[in-house]
Amino acid sequence: MVLTRKRVLPTAMLDSLSPLIAALRADGYSVIGPTLRDGAIVLAELTSASDLPHGWGVELDAGSYRVRRRDDDAAFGHSSGAQSWKTYLHPAKVPFWTAQKTSDGFTVDVPPPDGIRYAFVGVRPCDLRAIAIQGRVLGSSYAARLESAFIVAVDCTEPGEACFCVTAGGGPACGPGADIQLTETVGPRYLASAQTTIGQAVLDTLPQQPATPAEREQGATAVAQAAERMQRHLPSIDLRDLLSGSRNAARWDEVAQRCLACGNCTMVCPTCFCTSVRDTTDLGGDIAQRWQTWDSCFDLDFSYLHGGPVRTSTSSRYRQWLSHKLGTWHDQFGESGCVGCGRCIVWCPAGIDLTEEVSALAQERQTDHE
Ligand code: SF4
Numbered sequence: 001m002v003l004t005r006k007r008v009l010p011t012a013m014l015d016s017l018s019p020l021i022a023a024l025r026a027d028g029y030s031v032i033g034p035t036l037r038d039g040a041i042v043l044a045e046l047t048s049a050s051d052l053p054h055g056w057g058v059e060l061d062a063g064s065y066r067v068r069r070r071d072d073d074a075a076f077g078h079s080s081g082a083q084s085w086k087t088y089l090h091p092a093k094v095p096f097w098t099a100q101k102t103s104d105g106f107t108v109d110v111p112p113p114d115g116i117r118y119a120f121v122g123v124r125p126c127d128l129r130a131i132a133i134q135g136r137v138l139g140s141s142y143a144a145r146l147e148s149a150f151i152v153a154v155d156c157t158e159p160g161e162a163c164f165c166v167t168a169g170g171g172p173a174c175g176p177g178a179d180i181q182l183t184e185t186v187g188p189r190y191l192a193s194a195q196t197t198i199g200q201a202v203l204d205t206l207p208q209q210p211a212t213p214a215e216r217e218q219g220a221t222a223v224a225q226a227a228e229r230m231q232r233h234l235p236s237i238d239l240r241d242l243l244s245g246s247r248n249a250a251r252w253d254e255v256a257q258r259c260l261a262c263g264n265c266t267m268v269c270p271t272c273f274c275t276s277v278r279d280t281t282d283l284g285g286d287i288a289q290r291w292q293t294w295d296s297c298f299d300l301d302f303s304y305l306h307g308g309p310v311r312t313s314t315s316s317r318y319r320q321w322l323s324h325k326l327g328t329w330h331d332q333f334g335e336s337g338c339v340g341c342g343r344c345i346v347w348c349p350a351g352i353d354l355t356e357e358v359s360a361l362a363q364e365r366q367t368d369h370e
């Protein structure tokens, strides 16, 4: 896949996604997409379109998630679940090497790349942006996984109650980065367009009809209405400036009284990328392994320097997370680190809402200046 193509308008109408999933599987891809499991919509391997969560939506709030029955059979009538695609592109646990004790020393094996070619079906616009953001941060392993991946993106026609992509620099229409772009319409049926040459090669093999102007209009209207239904918002001010000027805000202590420093927000965030290196041994001491694992700036040890952590309070750790995400990320990577997916709001056990915290910081700053 490529990350630079501009969006191509839909040319085809698909009656089903089964031929697409079958074609990708026949091409050797491990096809990953949303499915219903244990009362939640999760990402898992799809063997056919019947694995998609047809007829299921979600009800979300800060610290609250539940699936609900829809009154239609939409496969993508839900917003993103707890997992993001970093589960596959930037895995939570990666082995670096294994050392095995021998009679005269030890051997070291470095595992080869797993060689899995993923096809991601149902990537939302916010997650498409997050994939690109992580691509600008992470190194060659990520680039190799992404390069071999096939991405089927889906416009968002059903924003979740925690979503705020429109005020996070995005929106419910997919930007660049997909191989095939879909818009789900009534039926469900799917407006489709190829965004890359390999996307076109796959799309050309699928049963389809030409998309009519009325069908295109129906899809465009559904996406535009999704933007209008977005319930949460970031304040329309310079957030980098707000965060850099809020280092001593009283709000950090207030949020720290609720924050459990559990790190859930960083685990579910599709752009959070921090890792640590951990060594393990077996009980006999014959085998040692080095792993790269996800880490979190909410972990006390994360800021361990010269004999102790430098961010000992929860307020300093929450401030670090939010200030990096919305502020200093611009200095490092030239953009915000937040795509407005709302996961950190939904999966925070304390129900802490990033948009509320930013608004409170903006209010505090305004009060200080009056
Ligand atoms: S900070 Fe929250 S809303 Fe923003 S990208 Fe991360 S999880 Fe999504």
Ligand code: SF4
Pocket: 258, 259, 260, 261, 262, 263, 264, 265, 266, 298, 347, 348, 349, 350, 351, 352
């Ligand atoms: S903001 Fe919420 S999810 Fe994040 S560390 Fe605090 S309690 Fe956990």
